[in-house]
Amino acid sequence: MRAFRVVLPSGTRYWTVIDENFDVVKEADQFLRELRLSRGRAETTTKSYAEGAALFLRWCLITGRDWRAAAREFGLFMLWLKWTPGHGSNAPVVAPGPGAKPVRGEIRVNKVLTAVRMFLLHCVTNKLVPAWVLEQIYEVGDTRDLPDQAQGENGGMRVRLRARHRVQEPETDIDRASDEEVVAMFLACRSARDRLTLLLLSRVGLRPGQVAGLRRSDSHLMMDSRSLGCDLDGAHVHVARRQNENGAWSKSKKTWAMPVDFLVVQAFDQYALERLEQLPSRDSDFLLVNLFRPPYGKPVTTDAIGELCESLSRRAGLGRTITPRMCRHAMASNVADAGGSLDEVQALLGQKNPHSSRPYLHPSRARLRDAVERVPSPRLQFGGEGQ
Numbered sequence: 001m002r003a004f005r006v007v008l009p010s011g012t013r014y015w016t017v018i019d020e021n022f023d024v025v026k027e028a029d030q031f032l033r034e035l036r037l038s039r040g041r042a043e044t045t046t047k048s049y050a051e052g053a054a055l056f057l058r059w060c061l062i063t064g065r066d067w068r069a070a071a072r073e074f075g076l077f078m079l080w081l082k083w084t085p086g087h088g089s090n091a092p093v094v095a096p097g098p099g100a101k102p103v104r105g106e107i108r109v110n111k112v113l114t115a116v117r118m119f120l121l122h123c124v125t126n127k128l129v130p131a132w133v134l135e136q137i138y139e140v141g142d143t144r145d146l147p148d149q150a151q152g153e154n155g156g157m158r159v160r161l162r163a164r165h166r167v168q169e170p171e172t173d174i175d176r177a178s179d180e181e182v183v184a185m186f187l188a189c190r191s192a193r194d195r196l197t198l199l200l201l202s203r204v205g206l207r208p209g210q211v212a213g214l215r216r217s218d219s220h221l222m223m224d225s226r227s228l229g230c231d232l233d234g235a236h237v238h239v240a241r242r243q244n245e246n247g248a249w250s251k252s253k254k255t256w257a258m259p260v261d262f263l264v265v266q267a268f269d270q271y272a273l274e275r276l277e278q279l280p281s282r283d284s285d286f287l288l289v290n291l292f293r294p295p296y297g298k299p300v301t302t303d304a305i306g307e308l309c310e311s312l313s314r315r316a317g318l319g320r321t322i323t324p325r326m327c328r329h330a331m332a333s334n335v336a337d338a339g340g341s342l343d344e345v346q347a348l349l350g351q352k353n354p355h356s357s358r359p360y361l362h363p364s365r366a367r368l369r370d371a372v373e374r375v376p377s378p379r380l381q382f383g384g385e386g387q
């Protein structure tokens with residue numbers, strides 16, 4: 001069993017699960033198609049869920065279990081998942097030795113379990129597996145034991161589900177790229193296109209899929225854009241979810257305008273000149289395209305943006321790899337350090353939930369020091385300077 005990418009005639013892509021004979025597992029395919037086409041989830045989401053479902057079905061196959069009833073032995077699946085290699089191994093018995101390193105970490109295990117739970121929940125809903133499977137993967141309860149504040153205003157009883165199986169994840173912070181690292185990467189860029197890409201990540205805060213999916217028509221860089229049919233003031237770029245031939249996909253469902261400063265506008269200008277020089281006779285509405293290697297004029301991909309950050313980190317001699325996500329964290333933290341409020345960070349990141357912005361904030365040490373020093377001294381407050 002393995003995940004497999006499918007491209008529909010319309011150009012829409014999603015991931016499914018195929019067996020060793022390259023036949024599609026129809027139950028998993030139905031779930032993944034619904035996830036992508038009916039619920040509008042990203043292609044990367046279906047890939048992650050397809051990989052999780054494939055691991056579960058592979059475990060059932062090599063251990064001789066019926067996947068429709070294997071939920072009652074989820075603990076054994078978790079053990080297999082933690083210690084069994086994903087490729088080139090069909091060993092049904094897991095026997096890790098003393099001091100052995102787990103094959104998959106806690107975060108990866110929990111992601112696989114989430115995918116399997118969603119797959120089985122879909123199968124229960126569509127009467128493909130017995131209803132009792134739901135009780136094996138979730139603790140089914142009601143809201144009567146919750147505090148009054150959590151029961152809602154209508155007072156009616158509601159059913160709630162809580163996952164039974166979950167590995168405790170270590171609490172680790174996602175680091176941000178420092179300003180010094182971003183500047184070093186900027187100086188290591190070899191083209192105006194690469195400099196613009198880096199600024200869109202670290203100064204505008206876009207995700208790689210949003211950067212790769214930008215069109216030239218999304219960029220309104222004049223102080224007054226009413227001639228373009230846009231009534232927003234100042235330079236900005238519009239970020240929208242759409243189907244793209246390069247597979248780029250905006251994770252956010254909303255469409256919003258992101259303000260840009262003079263550094264980004266200058267990078268746009270330099271890239272426009274470079275693009276005109278390299279591709280004078282080629283035309284594409286995509287903003288970032290291949291200029292220096294074939295296929296010329298084709299839009300860059302999300303993977304290419306990740307490879308660019310890795311290459312810039314190495315050429316700048318940073319000693320670690322700066323990822324696009326770390327650049328996004330740097331942008332959010334810089335806005336907060338400059339006095340931006342949480343709702344402003346939320347709007348700039350294009351996030352719907354106000355709590356989603358909090359993990360992106362990494363206060364600088366100087367700002368934390370200033371916060372402590374702003375607290376008045378008790379001696380000055382109550383005893384006076386002479387006490």
